[in-house]
Amino acid sequence: MNTANISIKDFVHTLEKPSKKWYFWVAVLSIISLFGIYALIRQMIEGQIITGMRDNAVWGIYTANFVFFMGLSYAGALISCTSQLLRIKWTKPLMRMAELLTVSSLIVGAPFILFCLGRLDRIHYLLFYGRIQSPITWDVIAISTDLVFCIAFLYFTHIRDFAKLRDYPNLNTANWRKKMYKILALGYKGTADQKKYLHQAHDIMAAIIIPTAIIAYSLLSLLFSMSLRPGWHSTIFSPYFVVTAGYSGVALLIVVMWIYRKTQKLEDHITNLHFNYLGFALILLTFIYAYFCFSEYLTDWYNQTETLHLLLSKFSDFSQFGWLSLFHIVFAFIVPVIVLGFPWLRSINSVTLVSLFIVLALWVKRYLIVVPTLETPFIPIQDIRPEYVNYSASWVEWALSVSGIAVIILIFTVASKIAPIIPVSEVSDAHNLEKPKLLFKTKGE
Amino acid sequence: MKKKEDKGNRRKFLKNTFTLGAAALATGSGAALAHKNESGGNGKTEKVKVLTTEGKVVEIDRHIDDCKIDPCAPPIGNAARQGIPGRSFVMVIDLARCKNARKCIEGCQKGHNLKPDQEWLKVYLMKDNPEGEPYWFPRQCFHCDNPPCVKVCPVGATFKRQDNIVLVDENRCIGCKFCVVACPYSVRIFNWDEPPESDIPHEEYSPEVSVPAQIGTVSKCDFCADRSREGKLPYCATSCPMGALYFGDRNEDAVSNGTDTLRFSQLIKERVGYRYREELGTKPNVYYLPPVERMFDYESGLDKLPEANQKVYDEIRFGKNGKNK
Numbered sequence: 001m002n003t004a005n006i007s008i009k010d011f012v013h014t015l016e017k018p019s020k021k022w023y024f025w026v027a028v029l030s031i032i033s034l035f036g037i038y039a040l041i042r043q044m045i046e047g048q049i050i051t052g053m054r055d056n057a058v059w060g061i062y063t064a065n066f067v068f069f070m071g072l073s074y075a076g077a078l079i080s081c082t083s084q085l086l087r088i089k090w091t092k093p094l095m096r097m098a099e100l101l102t103v104s105s106l107i108v109g110a111p112f113i114l115f116c117l118g119r120l121d122r123i124h125y126l127l128f129y130g131r132i133q134s135p136i137t138w139d140v141i142a143i144s145t146d147l148v149f150c151i152a153f154l155y156f157t158h159i160r161d162f163a164k165l166r167d168y169p170n171l172n173t174a175n176w177r178k179k180m181y182k183i184l185a186l187g188y189k190g191t192a193d194q195k196k197y198l199h200q201a202h203d204i205m206a207a208i209i210i211p212t213a214i215i216a217y218s219l220l221s222l223l224f225s226m227s228l229r230p231g232w233h234s235t236i237f238s239p240y241f242v243v244t245a246g247y248s249g250v251a252l253l254i255v256v257m258w259i260y261r262k263t264q265k266l267e268d269h270i271t272n273l274h275f276n277y278l279g280f281a282l283i284l285l286t287f288i289y290a291y292f293c294f295s296e297y298l299t300d301w302y303n304q305t306e307t308l309h310l311l312l313s314k315f316s317d318f319s320q321f322g323w324l325s326l327f328h329i330v331f332a333f334i335v336p337v338i339v340l341g342f343p344w345l346r347s348i349n350s351v352t353l354v355s356l357f358i359v360l361a362l363w364v365k366r367y368l369i370v371v372p373t374l375e376t377p378f379i380p381i382q383d384i385r386p387e388y389v390n391y392s393a394s395w396v397e398w399a400l401s402v403s404g405i406a407v408i409i410l411i412f413t414v415a416s417k418i419a420p421i422i423p424v425s426e427v428s429d430a431h432n433l434e435k436p437k438l439l440f441k442t443k444g445e
Numbered sequence: 446m447k448k449k450e451d452k453g454n455r456r457k458f459l460k461n462t463f464t465l466g467a468a469a470l471a472t473g474s475g476a477a478l479a480h481k482n483e484s485g486g487n488g489k490t491e492k493v494k495v496l497t498t499e500g501k502v503v504e505i506d507r508h509i510d511d512c513k514i515d516p517c518a519p520p521i522g523n524a525a526r527q528g529i530p531g532r533s534f535v536m537v538i539d540l541a542r543c544k545n546a547r548k549c550i551e552g553c554q555k556g557h558n559l560k561p562d563q564e565w566l567k568v569y570l571m572k573d574n575p576e577g578e579p580y581w582f583p584r585q586c587f588h589c590d591n592p593p594c595v596k597v598c599p600v601g602a603t604f605k606r607q608d609n610i611v612l613v614d615e616n617r618c619i620g621c622k623f624c625v626v627a628c629p630y631s632v633r634i635f636n637w638d639e640p641p642e643s644d645i646p647h648e649e650y651s652p653e654v655s656v657p658a659q660i661g662t663v664s665k666c667d668f669c670a671d672r673s674r675e676g677k678l679p680y681c682a683t684s685c686p687m688g689a690l691y692f693g694d695r696n697e698d699a700v701s702n703g704t705d706t707l708r709f710s711q712l713i714k715e716r717v718g719y720r721y722r723e724e725l726g727t728k729p730n731v732y733y734l735p736p737v738e739r740m741f742d743y744e745s746g747l748d749k750l751p752e753a754n755q756k757v758y759d760e761i762r763f764g765k766n767g768k769n770k
Contacts, residue, residue, distance in 0.1 A: 134598055
């Protein structure tokens, strides 16, 4: 890793005049996103009858997506903030990717809970008539706080790069972009005071975001565990959700790293080392996640109440959720352990592929948390309408889900046109990082 | 000014509460001999004749403070959140009498302008253990004293009133469906579609009437709060041909199915009344009388159903793999 010699010069070409290919890519993503908006408008006009949700399974993949995207955001926040606080050098090139992942998945994830609302036109009632006793209100407060903090942190880590771009001679971009850099750099000149204050701001935001993200994600789990439903009403849910979030987020970060490494030729900056270290984190998280999953299902399974028995039997029934459970078990536990466990199977590509499947498996897991429990109420469903007994998502829900992914990619595409995806200033400073803050000092220091 | 008036009424109500008989209830139950004493006018000494649980006809004060206008108009907006003072509505369902005639569902749907596939009241076939005989189990909202649905509502669209009734204000509901998820009894339904045109006269939406329903909101059994205000029995109780559903007031210690008016406490004691899933701690206000000494074979409830509908109950009747067939 060539930290000292990194310069904004190496990245200017990624920021200057976008190519036709870039515009095409943005157009494709925009069309997918707009189709999602079309689906949402149809849903608002015609009502939720056009979704696959019905009484019993009143929540579906919207809620699964909500939990999933919020989870992705969590790992980014945790990685960038802890490495900021602990002055970890090797994560520096990844920090912007991690933060962008946090902000983009928060921006996309949060609206998914709103798509569940039957009356989006009354959304302001959440403020007018908000009841603090409701877990939804907790979520609204926690997620909006988290979002504000994460955007602030993302911006703070951009300021020095904006200043560099402002001062870059002959930057081949439109004038409005130069003006934008000037405004966004906030007059940062790199004086000792400015450096100190900016650094303090980083530290403070990082220290705030870590607990905020944990709280936000724990509260998310309470949407489920606060209900008396078998399969949800569990004390383990909050830490379980936090771990699942970290697991899926680290996995996706590896995928994002791989994509940028290929498309922007960043082999010098995103090295073997990063895939190695994050691979370690991944295998550790696999075991922690497996531990939580095992604890949860073992307790449920050992002494099954009648409803729990019905619920658990659906996971092994291949006409119900059998295939999905199998997919989850194979790609969240077995494949990662095998691929990461045997030295001759490890490589940048294999770790990335495993990560991609982990992300998918953890989406499936969220689906398996939301839907089967809703289909297994205390009084077993006796209904002749098949759609009321078994949930299956409609095109509207799929369209919105796919457009959610498109929006995340779009945010990444645009953001990496505005500033280099590698935080140049951070990385070039990495060799003379400030000493970590100490809780206490001994006499010699 | 208004507040003072309210306080005055409240005091009056406190005085009157203790003089209550089965009055307001019995007047509406159809079987009662009650009629208004015209000479009362709008004075406070209005009398009604009622049939007591012992079978005697007595004349007692009509409870006047629960409604100011006659016919009592259901309150609009926040006024509907208070409930009828001094009342504590309960329901008792005699499982020995239910044969899945489904008239209660029809009555409820007609009264609340529901679509044929929207059931505030469902009749389940239950079987408590493999050896037990299945029985029909009508289940509507239990109007819990510790309602999980009310706790989770983010906007206070669903609320618990002092007369035990849990209502939904569809003008307030944002349709998040958290209450549907939170209810352990699957009581709540969602208006997925545009509700049908209503031929029920209504001036302004009241949560007590629940008509007209609104798309994208949650609805559920309202214990026919508007009818209770007028002293009438809920639609389900009046439509049940078996008289399986008793509705009444715990404060008056009386429940009626339209033909019989019984003492609530005595009924629960003698017939060993129970509440469904007591262990959940929701404290329901609907009591069940166990299906002992049944008047009908449970299979008679299947006869009128189309074959496709009968299949729904196969798992209960014959076990999961048809073992008991």
